Amino acid sequence: MSNTSTGKTRLKTSAMIASIATEGQATRSAPFGHALTALAAERPDIIGMTADLGKYTDLHLFAKAYPERYYQMGMAEQLLMGAAAGFAHEGAVPFVTTYAVFATRRAYDFMHQTIAEDNLDVKIVCALPGLTTGYGPSHQAAEDLALMRAMPNMTVIDPCDAIDIEQMVPAIAAHKGPVYARLLRGNVPVVLDEYGYKFELGKAKLLRDGADVLIISSGIMTMRALEVATALEADRVGVAVLHVPTIKPLDTETIVREARKSGRLVIVAENHTTIGGLGEAVAGVLLRAGVSVPFRQVALPDAFLDAGALPTLHDRYGISTSVMRDNIKSWLA
Known part of the structure; x- marks a missing residue:
């Protein structure tokens, strides 16, 4: 596929399930599926449910290990959420998987009325968050965090890598109440082991x-922020990276403390539209705390995004490492 915005040529990749890992980067296969299967050995109350997407959300591993605790609901996301609520009322802890667009757009009212209002123990884990597929607006969940942040009782998580996902699974299982978590599936990068x-x-x-820039980030943008921080060392630019895996409830104390350190440009980086996500959440926190700092956002535009190969789209919409690095240098100039 040709990248018309840069003049460079990108290798063609699968638009649906292309890996977000860079060439040569360490990965782990299906961290969510493996973590949930391991936890279920200790937790007989955990069940797995999906809407015809077990293979594409790594839940097929759970299904193979515990077929009697696996429920394939077909292409019926509203039914999926309603049934999960019923199981939770009977004492089960359903882990529900689908694509983020299908949960947050198609089944929003069912999550709101049958799960969140009753504060039920349902864990909704959704693949293809933000711009992690090239299949266009029908599959790109660019506004899911905004929707789920607005839902009372809902905890919202945006993990960075395989380690985040593996550690997230037992944590959300132990948490009482509904959870919405973004999911990276397939071969997922390993990033946080170095920290x-x-x-x-x-x-x-x-x-x-770092003394010059503070990047507050979530999800895959924490991986990009760390790559940018390394790249900018050559330009003698010190970049701090604050990873925020939990979007709601937000760790306001840590965010305010780090943003108050003088002399730094504060950038919020997220794989989500500029509207209603981590960027606006952080901006509100800083405003209410009386923290006045230079502030920028790295995020997806308020638009229906193009279809295509992910590397091309990440460049086009400013969330690739190279474009993010160049933008930060221009903001510091």
Whole structure:
């Protein structure tokens, strides 16, 4: 596929399930499926449910291990959420998987009325978040965080890599109440192992410090932020990276503390539209706390995004490492 915005040629990749890993990057296969299967050995109350997408959400591993606890509901996401609520009322802990667009757009009212209002123990884990597929607006969940942040009782998580996902699974299973978590599936990059990281629900983690820029990020954009920080070392630019895996409830104390350190440009980076996600959440936190800093967003535009190969789209919409690096350099100039 030709990249008309840069003049470069990109290798063609599968638009639906292309890996977000860079060439040569360490990955782990199906971290969610493996983590849930391992946890279910200790938790007989855990069940797996999906809407015809077990293979594409890595839930097929759970199905193979526990076929009697696996429920394939067909292409009926509203039924999926309603049935999950019923199981939760009877004491089960359903882990429900589908694509993020189908949960947040098609089944929103069912999550709102049957799961969230009753504060039920349902864990909704959704693949293809943000711009992690090239199949166009029908499959790109660019606004899912905004929708789910607005739902009362709902905890919202955006993990960075395989380690985040593996550690997230037992944490959300132990949490009482509904959870919406974005899911990276297939061969998922391993990034956080170099930083002594441990996932804690509701906690942001400072992965590295720097004197010039603070990047507050979630999901795959934490991976990009770390890559940018390394790249900018050659230009003597010190970049701090604060990873925020839990979007709701937000770790306001850590965000305010780091943003208050003087002399730094604060950038929020997210694989989500500029409207209603982490960027606006952080901006609101800083405004209410009286913290006045130079502030920028790296995010997807408020638009229906194109279809195509992911590397091309990430360049086009400013969330690739190279474009993000160049933009930060221009903001500091």
